[in-house]
Amino acid sequence: MDETSNLAIADKLLLTPFFSLQAFFILAKIDPTYHFLSASSFLLLAIAKRYIFSSPSSALYLVDFSCLKPPNFCRVPFSTYIEHAQMLDFLDKESVDFMAKVLTHSGQGEQTYLPPCIHIIPPKSSHREAINEVHMALFPVFEDLLSKTKISPTEIDVLIVNCSGFCPAPSLSSIIVNKYSMRDDVKSFNISGMGCSASALAIDMAHNILKTHKNSNAVILSTEILSTGWYPGKQQTMLVLNCIFRMGAAAILVTNKKEAKKTAKYKLLHTLRTQRAFDDKGYYSAFREEDSDGFTGVTLRRDLLQVAGETLRSNITILGTKILPYTEMILYAISITKKKYFDKSSEIYVPNFKRAVQHFCLPASGKPVIREIGKGLKLGERDMEPAMMTLHRFGNQSSSSLWYELGYMEAKDRVKKGDKVWQLGMGSGPKCNSLVWECLRPICGEAQNGVWADCIDSYPVVLGRVDK
Incomplete structure (x- = not known):
């Protein structure tokens, strides 16, 4: 055990x-x-x-991370997206109007990115294009991480690549091993089908692997390949993902080497994974299937927000016992006892997580989701700002969004030594994965170096109203 x-x-x-x-x-x-x-x-x-x-030997340090900024020719302003949609024969006016509404109220800005094959009319969804997107997304971000941390590919002991929708053979991890001539004993893993929670899950996986491999480095590459995920039909519940998912990737270096404590940015304090796949309502809330015309897409059902709330509740209930001050836990327990045995009309106390955590990386799935999670955790606008601004600037980048949010906080010089950061990943299944980090040193100068370098001064921006 x-x-x-x-x-x-x-x-x-x-x-x-x-x-x-x-x-x-x-x-x-x-x-x-x-x-x-x-x-x-x-x-x-x-x-x-x-x-x-x-056990002090189980400590995991986050040395550094990098986020991908796709090339400018991949940008997709709303006007371009809608104009291209209108030129697709299989989409009628009702479908195009629906997509325009989703875009307008999604929380995205005008500078998000899609891979080149999606810019083609009609979009060219093929295995070759997907492999090209893998090269475009993972190679630059991995090389940037190597440059930042000054390590070579041969110094990496564990490699984990996560991508939900694209699972080629050889695997994505094998593509990286081959490209960079990594060691023959590198322990490589490929995670698929885990949705937007996958990068948090991969950190937990690396943590567990390194418990039995001392003095080792692990790299996590997180992305979502959109080239094969484009839905070519007109069923509205499946068209939503075409509108909100955008290109992105992140590379993260973690280690259990003791000397890393002096130079690493963060130390991992807690990980927690929960899921509700046992519940049919949750299991089918986001489900990949064929429509009536035989086209494959992901159906998002109307009760998705409710399922997300239930999934989050079970996760934070357990996490709260690990990170909350005892006074918050006592107040919560008293409110439950009072409601159950003395006053059925009384409300259950919502613990104040801001007494334990200073910064929050939330799922950047859309304004309604961010707002609902923020409301459930009693967060303010500033707490939700990194998720909202990441959604606006880069769109929903699935599992890698959490790292763009952390990059936003660093670029704003908000993360101080001793601060706690909570990364919350939620994905289809449904599943919820939490990571809690402690900042080990002052973090300065990231505004000039990271993916936010050319735009951080223009944020935050004011977003419009939320439409569910």
């Missing part, structure tokens, strides 16, 4: 009786002395638990 499992079991053994006892004391108006005694005992047990079950 690993460290995470041990800690989770210890959390349950400690928290359940403690919360129950505290709720009883408060509701029964028992002498406050008992609160102090039980709280002191709990604190001592919590400290002992961390000391017993934690």
Whole structure:
């Protein structure tokens, strides 16, 4: 059993009786002395638990990351997109009007990118074009990461590539190994079908792999290949993804080398993966299938936002026990007890996660999704700003969006030493993956070096109203 499992079991053994006892004391108006005694005992047990079950050798450091800025000839302003859509024989006026509405209210700006084959009329969706997009997306961002971190491909011990919709043979990870003549013993992995949560999942996967491979480097390459994902039909529930997904990629270097603590940007504090694939409503809320004409696309059902809320709730409930101050957990437990046994009309207390985390990277799936998650976590406009501005400047880039958001925060000089960053990835399945990082050093000068270099001064911008 690993460290995470041990800690989770210890959390349950400690928290359940403690919360129950505290709720009883408060509701029964028992002498406050008992609160102090039980709280002191709990604190001592919590400290002992961390000391017993934690292992310093499992530390994972984020050395640096890079995000892709596609070439300008891939830009797709709204007018160009709609003009091209009107020239497609299979789309009627109703379909084009629907796509225009989705674009207008999506939260995207006029400078997002699509791969070259989607600019062709009609879009050229083929295996060769998809491979060309792989080269265009992954090679530059990987090379930029190598340049930033001053390591060579032969120094990489673990390689993980994630892409949901395109799974060629040889795999995407094999393409990278071949291109850069990596070592014959590099441990390479390819993750597909995991949706927008895949890069967070890949970090968790790298963390677990490196627990048994000491003094090692791991690189995660995260992208979504759109060339084979274009839906050539006119069913509206499938046309949405044509409108909102955009080109992007990220490369991340993590390591468990002890000396990296002095130079790395972040240290991983917590990871958590939850899913609701056991529930049919959640399982079919975003589903790849054929339409009535035999064209393959991803159907987004109307209850997607509700499913996202349920998926998020189960994740943050568990994560809260790991990161929230004990006072927040006590208030939450008391509100549940009160609602269940004393006052059915009372509201359950929503913990204040901003007491534990200073920065939030949220799923950049669209304005409604960002707003709903922000509302559920009691976040302000500034907290949601990185996700909103990433959506505006680069669109929904699936799993790599989280890194554009972190890049935005760094470019704005907002992340300070000691700050905590929560990256929240949500994908089809449905699944929810959380990463909590601690900033290890001052981060300066990223406004001139990163993917936001040419536009950070013009952000934030004011976005229009939210349409669900």
